[in-house]
Every structure is written in structure tokens, then in C-alpha cells.
Amino acid sequence: MKVIGVTGGVGAGKSLILAYLEEKYGACVVRTDELAQELIRPGTDLHGRLQELFRGKNTFDPEGGLIRTRAAELIFKDPTLRARMNDLIHPAVKAEVIRQIADREKEGRNPYFVVEAALLIEDGYKKICDELWYIYADEGHRRERLRKSRSYSDEKINAIFASQLSEELFRRNCTHVIDNSGSVEESYRQIRSILGDGII
Structure with missing residues (x-):
């Protein structure tokens, strides 16, 4: 079984590629963002640790x-808080990926x-x-997709783009590039x- 890591900037259209790999090639696809949501659901150890991290910051619903929108606002403004949250979630997600x-x-x-x-x-x-x-x-394509699919403002798009790796670093670290x-x-x-040609 070949393990393929897929990454890219926000708005690059990764979902399209993942769906094709799943449907045409019988791939088992794991989206780490969705996996993280499973790992932090109420009742889990990770959820309890996040409650401690965000104590008093009004980031949890009545259930x-x-x-997520509230947490995203907070960590975007506070790099230290973002790093602490990432230190909790990312190792747990990676360990679960390895297990799967x-x-x-x-x-x-x-x-x-x-x-x-x-x-990645x-x-x-x-x-x-x-x-x-x-x-x-x-x-240009990424900006258009984000405006249409997520209704992001140009200011938000600029901030997101600035926080991500450069195209050069993506290309340098990856085996293949899909345009x-x-x-x-x-x-x-x-x-x-x-x-x-695929198996399905």
C-alpha cells in the first residue's frame, strides 16, 4: 500500500483531487481537519485539555x-495560543493517522x-x-474560489495566504506537483x- 500525502494552499482545490483518488483509485482518504474534529469531540481527553486551554474565552457551545470560528479568531490573533493548541492537536492527529x-x-x-x-x-x-x-x-483562481465558496473578504484571504508556506517551499518538499x-x-x-489509469 502506497501512502501519499496531499497538501497545498487554501483554495487550491484539494477536495477535487481527493475525491478522484477515492473514486478512481480506491484510495482510503483521511482529511486531517475532519479527523481532528473527531478527536476533540466532547468526552475525549483532548477535548478536556482544550477546555483548559480556552478557559474563560467563551469558545464552547452549550453541548x-x-x-471553531471563535477559536480560529483567538488563535489567529495570538500566536502563542495557536502554538499551544497545535501542540495539543497535531501530535494526536498524526498518531491516529499512523494507527490507521x-x-x-x-x-x-x-x-x-x-x-x-x-x-503536511x-x-x-x-x-x-x-x-x-x-x-x-x-x-487568482484560489482567491476566486475562496470568495465564492467561503465568502471570504480580500483582507482575510491576504492574511491566510501570508500565513502559509511559499510556493517554492511546497515545490521543494513535494514529490509531485498537480497544477x-x-x-x-x-x-x-x-x-x-x-x-x-486507475482500478475502478
Whole structure:
């Protein structure tokens, strides 16, 4: 089973690539953002530690769930708080990814295990992946997608872009680059050139 790490800037269209890998190649796809939400649900150890971290900051709803928009506002303004939150969540997510890779390897049902993470490079996933893929889209396309799909303001987009790795660093650290600026079929063609025609 080949383990592929997928990363790229926000708005690059990673979801399109992940769906194709899942449907066409029978890949087991793990999105670390979704996995993190599972790991911090009320009642978990990680949830309790987050409650301590955000004590008095009005970041949990009446059922105990983390209000992500509120937490995002706080950590965006406070780098120290962001680092402390990342130190709690990221190692737990990575450990769970490693566990799931081992389980899928034993089952032998999936030819590919794909893990998507915004901080794939920064969090050292290179050590557990056979390949890293950088999903690239030019800045104009990314801005347009974020305005349409998430209603982000230009100010918010600028701030997000400034906080992410440069294109040079993405390219330097990744095995393959998928240019997702063009048509859907062109993106699919690039994947087929790497993995072949698929199994489904």
C-alpha cells in the first residue's frame, strides 16, 4: 500500500483531487481537519485539555463542542495560543493517522492511503508518506474560489495566504506537483500520468 500525502494552499482545490483518488483509485482518504474534529469531540481527553486551554474565552457551545470560528479568531490573533493548541492537536492527529495506516495495511483492501493536511510539511508527514503531492493553483483562481465558496473578504484571504508556506517551499518538499488551475480533466490527466489509469 502506497501512502501519499496531499497538501497545498487554501483554495487550491484539494477536495477535487481527493475525491478522484477515492473514486478512481480506491484510495482510503483521511482529511486531517475532519479527523481532528473527531478527536476533540466532547468526552475525549483532548477535548478536556482544550477546555483548559480556552478557559474563560467563551469558545464552547452549550453541548460542549468547540466553536471553531471563535477559536480560529483567538488563535489567529495570538500566536502563542495557536502554538499551544497545535501542540495539543497535531501530535494526536498524526498518531491516529499512523494507527490507521497500520490498520489498512493489515486489511490489504486499499492500494493507496491518502492523507491530506494543510501542515503536511511542517508536521513532518514526509517521514510516514511514500510521496508528497503539492496541489497548486494560481493565486487568482484560489482567491476566486475562496470568495465564492467561503465568502471570504480580500483582507482575510491576504492574511491566510501570508500565513502559509511559499510556493517554492511546497515545490521543494513535494514529490509531485498537480497544477489545478485549469480544467478538471487536465487535473485528472496529471494524476493518471503518475498513478496510471486507475482500478475502478
